[in-house]
Amino acid sequence: MTLFDRPVGARSLAERAVAGSAAAEVLRRVLAEEDTRLLLLVPDPHARFAAVELAAPFAAEVVDTGYGLCGYVFAWTPGRDPLPDGGPVRRYLGGFGDLPIRVDAATAFPLGERTWAVVGDAEFPSGEPAGLAPRTVLRRQLAELEERGLVPSIGIEHEVVFRAADGRPLTGHGVDYAVGGTEALAPLLADLRSASAGLGVESARAECHPGQYEVVLRHRDALAACDDALLLQLLTRRVTARHGVTADYLAAPEPGQGSSCHVHLSLSTSDDPEALGAFLAGVLRDARALTAVWAPTWNSYVRLRTAPFSPRELRWGRDDRTCAVRLCGTPSSPRLEFRFAGADAQPHLVVAALLAAGAAGLADELSPPEAGEPVGELAASPWEALALLEEGRAAALLGEDVAAQQAALLREELDAGLGAVTDLQRRRGALRS
Numbered sequence: 001m002t003l004f005d006r007p008v009g010a011r012s013l014a015e016r017a018v019a020g021s022a023a024a025e026v027l028r029r030v031l032a033e034e035d036t037r038l039l040l041l042v043p044d045p046h047a048r049f050a051a052v053e054l055a056a057p058f059a060a061e062v063v064d065t066g067y068g069l070c071g072y073v074f075a076w077t078p079g080r081d082p083l084p085d086g087g088p089v090r091r092y093l094g095g096f097g098d099l100p101i102r103v104d105a106a107t108a109f110p111l112g113e114r115t116w117a118v119v120g121d122a123e124f125p126s127g128e129p130a131g132l133a134p135r136t137v138l139r140r141q142l143a144e145l146e147e148r149g150l151v152p153s154i155g156i157e158h159e160v161v162f163r164a165a166d167g168r169p170l171t172g173h174g175v176d177y178a179v180g181g182t183e184a185l186a187p188l189l190a191d192l193r194s195a196s197a198g199l200g201v202e203s204a205r206a207e208c209h210p211g212q213y214e215v216v217l218r219h220r221d222a223l224a225a226c227d228d229a230l231l232l233q234l235l236t237r238r239v240t241a242r243h244g245v246t247a248d249y250l251a252a253p254e255p256g257q258g259s260s261c262h263v264h265l266s267l268s269t270s271d272d273p274e275a276l277g278a279f280l281a282g283v284l285r286d287a288r289a290l291t292a293v294w295a296p297t298w299n300s301y302v303r304l305r306t307a308p309f310s311p312r313e314l315r316w317g318r319d320d321r322t323c324a325v326r327l328c329g330t331p332s333s334p335r336l337e338f339r340f341a342g343a344d345a346q347p348h349l350v351v352a353a354l355l356a357a358g359a360a361g362l363a364d365e366l367s368p369p370e371a372g373e374p375v376g377e378l379a380a381s382p383w384e385a386l387a388l389l390e391e392g393r394a395a396a397l398l399g400e401d402v403a404a405q406q407a408a409l410l411r412e413e414l415d416a417g418l419g420a421v422t423d424l425q426r427r428r429g430a431l432r433s
Contacts, residue, residue, distance in 0.1 A: 006200035006228060010153040010268040011221035013142055016106055024063050024105035030116065031060040037115045038062060042101055042122060043134045043230055044073045045409055046296075047249075047346045053115075063105060068098030069122065074132040075405070077416070083408050088132060088401035099123060099130055107227050109199065117234075119227045132405050134348035135223065137398065141355040142222055148362060150275060154351055155202070155219035155264035155335075156229040158343055160236060161211045161248040162188065169211025169253075170245065176208035185213065188243045195235045199228055208309075209257045211248075219264060219335075222355070226347040229261070251295070251303040251310075251342025258307030259343035263351060264328075265358075266335040280325060280336055281368040282361015283354055284314050284375050287324070287340060289393035291379035292386065292406050293353040294340035298417045301381055303342045311339065314376045316368065323372070340378065349406075356397040386410050 011019070031038055038059035041049040050073040054062055072082050075089035083089050092099075101120035108118045121139070122130035129136045145152065162170045162185060170184045189204070202218040215236075217228055233249065240247045253259055269275050287294075295304055304312045309321060316336075317323035326337040341350045369375050379385035386407060388394070395403035 005198055006218070006220055006224060008200070008218050008220060010151040010266075011224070012146060012151050013139065016104075016221060016223065020104055020106035023108055024103070027103075027105045027108050027116065027118070028060045028063050031063065032057050033114075035114055039111065039115055039117045040067055040069075040101060040103065041117055041119045041231075041234075042069055042073060043119070043227070043346070043348055044076070045132075045134060045346055045349070045405065046078050047230065047233075047344060049119075049230060049234060063103050063118075066100045066102045066120070069101050070096055071099040071122070071130070072096055074122070074130060075408075077409075077412050083412055087404045087408060089405060089408055092130075092132060100125065104223075107224070109231060111235075112195070117231065119231075131399065131401050134226075134346055134352075137402055138222060138226060138348045138352040138355075140399075141352045141359070145355050145359050148359065149269060150362075151268045152222050152351075152355065153219045153266045153268060153335075154222045154225035155217060156225050156347055157214055157216040157260075157262045157264070158229060158233065158249070159207055159212055159214045159259040160233075160343065161209065161250070161253045161259060162213060162240060163211060163246045163248055165244055165246075169209075171206075171211050173210055174208045175206035175210075175212070178206045182206050188240060188245060189213070191242070192236060192239045195239050196232060199232060199235075201232075209253060209259075212253070212257075212259065219266070222351050223348075226351055229347045249343040251297065251300045251344045252307060255302060255306045256308075258303040258310035260303075260310060260339060261341040261343050261345050261347060261350060263338045263341065263347075263354060264335050265338065265351075265354065266329070266333065275362060276334060276336065277368045278361045278364075278366050279358035280316060280327075280361070281366035282359065282364070283336075283338065283357045284316065284325065284368065285366065286357035286360060286393060286397060287314055288376050288378055289388050289391070290353045290357065290397070291384070292382075292389050292394070292410050293349050294345055294378065295342060295382075295385060296346065296406075296409065297342075297344050297413055298382060300342045300344055304378060305380060309339075310342070312378045312380065313374050314378065315372055315374045317371050320372075324378075327371075349402075353398060360397060382410055382414055386414070 071092040075092040316325035
């Protein structure tokens with residue numbers, strides 16, 4: 001095991017900081033070498049990285065000094081246009097100035113070809129954390145949970161569909177748990193295993209829809225889990241591009257199909273055996289109000305409305321994949337699998353929302369409903385999700401600025417869809433002829 005391998009299990013923010021300091025010393029030495037590059041990555045609200053590549057020897061200095069990145073990355077559309085200049089996003093758009101990015105050396109990962117990737121935290125020139133940055137949102141929720149003496153351990157699994165250049169899935173049928181029938185995937189997967197070695201992959205398998213594959217990362221601290229989930233997507237897209245293939249992280253690859261971002265969560269606590277139940281109850285209570293976090297796009301709602309293993313109904317069950325929340329693990333080491341989010345959701349925000357809702361359940365000393373008992377539903381449409389954002393519960397959990405940012409992003413998503421002519425509209429128009 002090296003300094004940059006991903007440690008398994010819970011790790012507090014203070015423990016992360018210590019690990020980051022130790023890693024920074026090594027990273028500075030590595031980056032001082034000629035022809036070594038640093039890819040500085042910052043998670044944006046659309047489940048992807050904004051990035052800048054820095055060359056040696058300057059890259060070694062950035063480990064200590066940070067580097068500027070235009071603040072509009074936290075207030076832009078998927079097409080990288082600025083959101084309408086209003087509310088909390090205004091602060092990130094004025095003059096399109098830079099925000100300092102502070103390197104978190106604990107995230108360092110070798111990309112090959114003498115390039116290292118590292119994730120950073122955004123702040124304002126005053127030193128104030130950038131409150132709309134997904135990493136900041138998650139850090140804040142982690143700090144609040146740690147005040148309760150609880151440190152979460154998170155495992156994230158993403159489903160992806162591999163498609164040929166013409167859009168066809170690389171397998172012609174569902175290949176759930178299959179070995180035969182996946183031969184077309186084998187060369188790509190071999191390269192992906194090599195590229196992601198050291199990232200702490202726990203398992204990988206063929207999934208139930210054509211061309212679909214699932215990769216599970218071992219459980220680790222929440223920041224590492226979310227950073228590494230996006231890093232795995234980055235590596236996957238790089239590998240598929242070399243094979244002339246695309247990696248599709250749409251929440252609904254087709255009607256009736258779903259690609260998810262399942263979050264496995266456990267709480268490290270020795271004092272309160274009822275904590276996980278209260279946490280579960282809090283998430284079930286507030287999951288509907290937070291639908292826009294789990295389902296940020298038009299396509300998200302195709303998944304929630306049509307995919308049978310992406311349940312919109314809010315209930316939990318013991319090792320029951322038809323439930324929105326699945327209790328699994330062992331009696332001595334239980335964990336919760338939250339199945340709300342699609343593959344298009346921003347993982348830092350998903351985990352932050354789960355922690356905020358769970359912490360509220362702890363604060364209110366809630367008890368979970370009986371297993372299998374429905375207690376509500378997620379929003380059925382983006383308009384319904386937007387109305388829920390504006391009701392105020394999301395603001396109470398995540399902060400007014402974050403809730404307003406999410407509302408602005410969802411409004412832009414709706415506006416973009418309403419300004420487009422789609423194949424669906426053409427087909428329905430033809431039916432009227």
